Amino acid sequence: GESVGLHLPTLSVQEGDNSIINCAYSNSASDYFIWYKQESGKGPQFIIDIRSNMDKRQGQRVTVLLNKTVKHLSLQIAATQPGDSAVYFCAEVQGGKLIFGQGTELSVKP
Amino acid sequence: DAGVTQSPTHLIKTRGQQVTLRCSPKSGHDTVSWYQQALGQGPQFIFQYYEEEERQRGNFPDRFSGHQYPNYSSELNVNALLLGDSALYLCASSPTSIYGYTFGSGTRLTVV
Numbered sequence: 001g002e003s004v005g006l007h008l009p010t011l012s013v014q015e016g017d018n019s020i021i022n023c024a025y026s027n028s029a030s031d032y033f034i035w036y037k038q039e040s041g042k043g044p045q046f047i048i049d050i051r052s053n054m055d056k057r058q059g060q061r062v063t064v065l066l067n068k069t070v071k072h073l074s075l076q077i078a079a080t081q082p083g084d085s086a087v088y089f090c091a092e093v094q095g096g097k098l099i100f101g102q103g104t105e106l107s108v109k110p
Numbered sequence: 111d112a113g114v115t116q117s118p119t120h121l122i123k124t125r126g127q128q129v130t131l132r133c134s135p136k137s138g139h140d141t142v143s144w145y146q147q148a149l150g151q152g153p154q155f156i157f158q159y160y161e162e163e164e165r166q167r168g169n170f171p172d173r174f175s176g177h178q179y180p181n182y183s184s185e186l187n188v189n190a191l192l193l194g195d196s197a198l199y200l201c202a203s204s205p206t207s208i209y210g211y212t213f214g215s216g217t218r219l220t221v222v
Contacts, residue, residue, distance in 0.1 A: 089153075102150075
C-alpha cells in the first residue's frame with residue numbers, strides 16, 4: 001500500500017550541530033508534504049511544509065528539501081538546540097488526510 | 111486564541127466497554143479529523159468530518175464511529191473495546207479547502 005517511511009528511527013546530535021532527518025514516500029501523485037515535531041505527551045506540531053512544485057523551502061532554522069525523482073524528503077535543522085529533542089514525522093497529504101511515517105527520534109546532547 | 115482542545119486527557123477502560131472522546135476545533139476551523147497513534151508509531155487516519163457528515167474514512171472497523179455538531183465540535187466513539195485500541199487519539203482541525211492542520215494534545219486511552 002501507499003506509505004511514507006523514514007530511513008532512521010533515531011538520531012543523536014551534539015548541540016550546535018546541524019541535523020538532517022530523511023523520509024521516503026511512495027505515492028508520486030502526492031503534491032503536498034508536511035514535517036511535524038512531536039514532544040512527549042503532546043500532539044504533532046507543524047514545522048514546515050512544501051508543495052510538489054518546489055524543491056526547497058526555508059523557515060526559521062529549518063529547511064525542507066524535496067526530491068521528486070527519488071521520492072525523498074529531508075528536514076534540515078540548523079544549530080540544533082536541546083529544545084529540538086523530539087520525534088519528527090513527515091506526512092503526505094492525500095485527499096485531505098495525512099499519511100504519516102513511523103518517525104525519527106532526535107536526541108540533542110548538550 | 112485557543113487551539114484544538116481534547117477531553118479527557120487520560121482514560122482507562124475495560125475490554126468490551128464503550129468510550130467517547132471529545133474535540134473542540136480551533137476557532138475558524140470547520141473540518142475535524144481523528145487519528146490513532148500507537149506507541150512508537152506515526153498517527154493513523156481514522157475519519158474526517160465536515161458539515162456534520164463523515165467525509166472520508168481510513169481502515170478502521172465499524173466499532174469506530176463519530177459525530178460532528180453544528181458548532182464543529184466532534185466526538186469519537188469506540189464500542190466493544192479491545193486491548194489493541196490502547197493508543198493516543200488525536201484530533202486535528204482545519205479550515206475548509208485549505209491545508210492547515212492543527213492538532214490537539216490527544217487523549218491517552220488505556221484498555222485493560
